[in-house]
Amino acid sequence: MPIPDDQPADVRALATRLGKLRRDPTGGLVDFFTDDRPLWVARAPGRLDVMGGIADYSGSLVLQMPIAEAAVAAVQTADDQHLRIASLPEDGQGAVRQFEIRLDDLQALTARSYEESCRWFRENDPDPWAAYVAGTLLVLARHHEIRLDQGLRLLIHSQVPEGKGVSSSAALEVAAMQALAHHFGIALSGAQLAHLCQEVENRIVGAPCGIMDQMTAALGQRDHLLALLCQPAEVLGFVPVAANIGFWGIDSGVRHAVSGSDYTSVRTGAFMGYRMLAEWAGLEVTPGDRPGRVRIVDPLWRGYLANVTPADWAERFGHLPVEMEGEEFLERYGGTTDLATRVEPDRVYAVAAPTQHPVLEHDRVRRFAALLGGPLSEAALGEMGELMYQSHRSYSDCRLGSPETDLLVQMVRVAGPACGVYGAKITGGGSGGTVAVLAAADAGPIVADIAQRYAHRSGRPARVFSGSSSGACHFGALRMNLT
Numbered sequence: 284m285p286i287p288d289d290q291p292a293d294v295r296a297l298a299t300r301l302g303k304l305r306r307d308p309t310g311g312l313v314d315f316f317t318d319d320r321p322l323w324v325a326r327a328p329g330r331l332d333v334m335g336g337i338a339d340y341s342g343s344l345v346l347q348m349p350i351a352e353a354a355v356a357a358v359q360t361a362d363d364q365h366l367r368i369a370s371l372p373e374d375g376q377g378a379v380r381q382f383e384i385r386l387d388d389l390q391a392l393t394a395r396s397y398e399e400s401c402r403w404f405r406e407n408d409p410d411p412w413a414a415y416v417a418g419t420l421l422v423l424a425r426h427h428e429i430r431l432d433q434g435l436r437l438l439i440h441s442q443v444p445e446g447k448g449v450s451s452s453a454a455l456e457v458a459a460m461q462a463l464a465h466h467f468g469i470a471l472s473g474a475q476l477a478h479l480c481q482e483v484e485n486r487i488v489g490a491p492c493g494i495m496d497q498m499t500a501a502l503g504q505r506d507h508l509l510a511l512l513c514q515p516a517e518v519l520g521f522v523p524v525a526a527n528i529g530f531w532g533i534d535s536g537v538r539h540a541v542s543g544s545d546y547t548s549v550r551t552g553a554f555m556g557y558r559m560l561a562e563w564a565g566l567e568v569t570p571g572d573r574p575g576r577v578r579i580v581d582p583l584w585r586g587y588l589a590n591v592t593p594a595d596w597a598e599r600f601g602h603l604p605v606e607m608e609g610e611e612f613l614e615r616y617g618g619t620t621d622l623a624t625r626v627e628p629d630r631v632y633a634v635a636a637p638t639q640h641p642v643l644e645h646d647r648v649r650r651f652a653a654l655l656g657g658p659l660s661e662a663a664l665g666e667m668g669e670l671m672y673q674s675h676r677s678y679s680d681c682r683l684g685s686p687e688t689d690l691l692v693q694m695v696r697v698a699g700p701a702c703g704v705y706g707a708k709i710t711g712g713g714s715g716g717t718v719a720v721l722a723a724a725d726a727g728p729i730v731a732d733i734a735q736r737y738a739h740r741s742g743r744p745a746r747v748f749s750g751s752s753s754g755a756c757h758f759g760a761l762r763m764n765l766t
Contacts, residue, residue, distance in 0.1 A: 328500060533691055535716060
């Protein structure tokens, strides 16, 4: 596959950084790669969650844009019997992260359950980054015939910052699995790549993410929004970003993690709400394959909260409890259908707001997409901005907001259409991270000024994400001069 015109800088940057580290005997990478063997190199971008966010696991339509920043992974064989992984620091400062495991131990993990593998990584590597990378090889080996009889070196250089809500984990997973798949001669479609990488995050890392991040990293198109119906992952199309508008991200400086308790509890609350709605709608419910799980025969909504109409929600189902203790829920309803979370008896979960969010968000995203595909008048842009503000408020109702992201959104609202900015919302899993901004194409200086004033008021750094790039691509077997 030829290297796309807009991509080689990522690969050159990796080679340049590695070349410098190989000349530094204190860095531990002097002998990481050799010059006489090919490198299998792949790249995958982060994403900006324009609309949809946490409604993905409930079947919503989402609109996602691949960002300019990306992760690059390079794989090479080695003569020993170890998998060595190294991750270069994003900014060139700080230590190189390294992880090593014997192939025999890795092979043993492939024979264990996902639960055991997840526990092994948590016990043997407190910093979870290695599970995201090594997990791609474990999942790939479970689904395809792979002979782990030769050592491997896997190098990561990611410019997608961690904890900023722009899906650094999906970029890492997709780049690593793409490079490994081509090294082993395994052909994966973009959708297959995304699903396997979601499996890594859900089952090996233990983070209950939806599918939109991996799909955007794998399939996104430059300067387009991926329109993805998450039932479970139907690509409806790629919506070009019109020439007169743009989307930016402003980092709030508050670290976000999908594996965090807030995101997990909100997801759990949404599935608790779906279980209650199924009871009230008279759907058939039977015990699942383990305690805390149920099966629901659902010809009405096909298993997705997003298919509940706003009208039905308002007329029939809008009286869910604000919150409920896990023990009471399990006694009354038996469990949920969610495979990625479980109801803890001693926790109290918000239920009404997490259940309402995907019902109304799906409707908001569909309206936003319809407006985006039509003439972008000032009235249309104003309505799109208002839909973003409504989505942001709904995150707060779900307890996934933060004072810092609220401040950023308020600063965008105050600037308003007079300054060419129309809307903003918290993104991804919430609880900090990045705010997405809709603005006129020439409003970049205004967005930068908002970020600068926010940084002054909050005392936090405010990086601006601008631009876009293509989804996952690989560069074949490259030979690079790394000396």
